[in-house]
Amino acid sequence: MTIIPDDKDWTWVLERPCPECGFDARELDVATTPSRVGDLARAWCEVLRQPDVARRETPGKWSPLEYACHVRDVVRVFDRRLDLMITQDGAHFENWDQDATAIEERYDLQDPTIVAAEITADAQQFAQRFALVEGDLWQHRGVRSNGSEFTIATFALYFLHDLMHHLWDVGAG
Numbered sequence: 465m466t467i468i469p470d471d472k473d474w475t476w477v478l479e480r481p482c483p484e485c486g487f488d489a490r491e492l493d494v495a496t497t498p499s500r501v502g503d504l505a506r507a508w509c510e511v512l513r514q515p516d517v518a519r520r521e522t523p524g525k526w527s528p529l530e531y532a533c534h535v536r537d538v539v540r541v542f543d544r545r546l547d548l549m550i551t552q553d554g555a556h557f558e559n560w561d562q563d564a565t566a567i568e569e570r571y572d573l574q575d576p577t578i579v580a581a582e583i584t585a586d587a588q589q590f591a592q593r594f595a596l597v598e599g600d601l602w603q604h605r606g607v608r609s610n611g612s613e614f615t616i617a618t619f620a621l622y623f624l625h626d627l628m629h630h631l632w633d634v635g636a637g
Contacts, residue, residue, distance in 0.1 A: 475612050477625045485632035489621040494602065497620040498591040501539075504627040505587035508532050511636050512576040512583075526571070528634040529579065533571035534562060535630055536583045542623050543590040549606040549616050550596065559609035594620065 481488040492500075511517070511528050518529040526534070541560050548555035602617045614622060631637030 475622065478618050478621055482625060482629060485625075485629045485637055487625045487628050489618075489625065492621060492624065494617045494620045497624065498595045500624055501587050501591040501594065501627075504624070504631070505539075505583050507631055507636060508535055508583050508627070509580040511631070511634055512580040517576050518572060526566070526633075528636075529574065529576055530566060530571040531630045531634050532576070532579050532583065533569065533574050534566060535627055536579055536586060537562070537565055537569075538623070538626055539583065539586040539590050542619070543586065543593060545606055546590070546593055546616065546619065549604045549614075549619065550593070550601065553604040555604075555606045557606060557608050 477487060478489050481490075512532050514528060517532075518527050520527045520530075545555070545557050548557070597616055603615050605613055605615055606619060607613050628637055
């Protein structure tokens with residue numbers, strides 16, 4: 465069975481708690497983003513060590529491996545977007561079709577050991593870039609293709625929810 469694309473606009477998680485995973489952006493200090501990125505990367509590496517990581521528990525829902533591949537790619541996309549926001553206030557982001565990427569990159573056939581190494585390396589680079597953010601830079605803006613606008617601060621929170629929510633999706637959060 466094919467995966468049903470998630471086309472919801474999740475930006476509401478910046479204003480109220482997520483009823484599914486419990487994430488509450490109002491409780492987080494964005495300055496802790498670099499360490500939280502490292503913690504989340506380690507949690508995803510643990511997920512990738514599970515037996516049957518490539519097995520879908522439910523038809524129409526990604527396996528833990530597929531979620532981990534998505535998380536790896538989220539880190540990469542967000543790293544590029546963060547770089548744009550650091551260097552250009554008001555940066556515009558190209559659209560990213562996460563569902564097309566999952567199919568094109570064959571998430572279902574990837575090697576969990578390689579994916580874990582990639583998540584670790586990509587998260588480290590992303591955390592280092594976030595560590596550069598200070599002062600007024602937190603207010604630099606970026607705009608998604610659907611018009612959603614972020615500051616680097618809200619972008620950090622949105623990103624953290626994404627990785628934490630997907631841990632919840634695979635029963636690890």
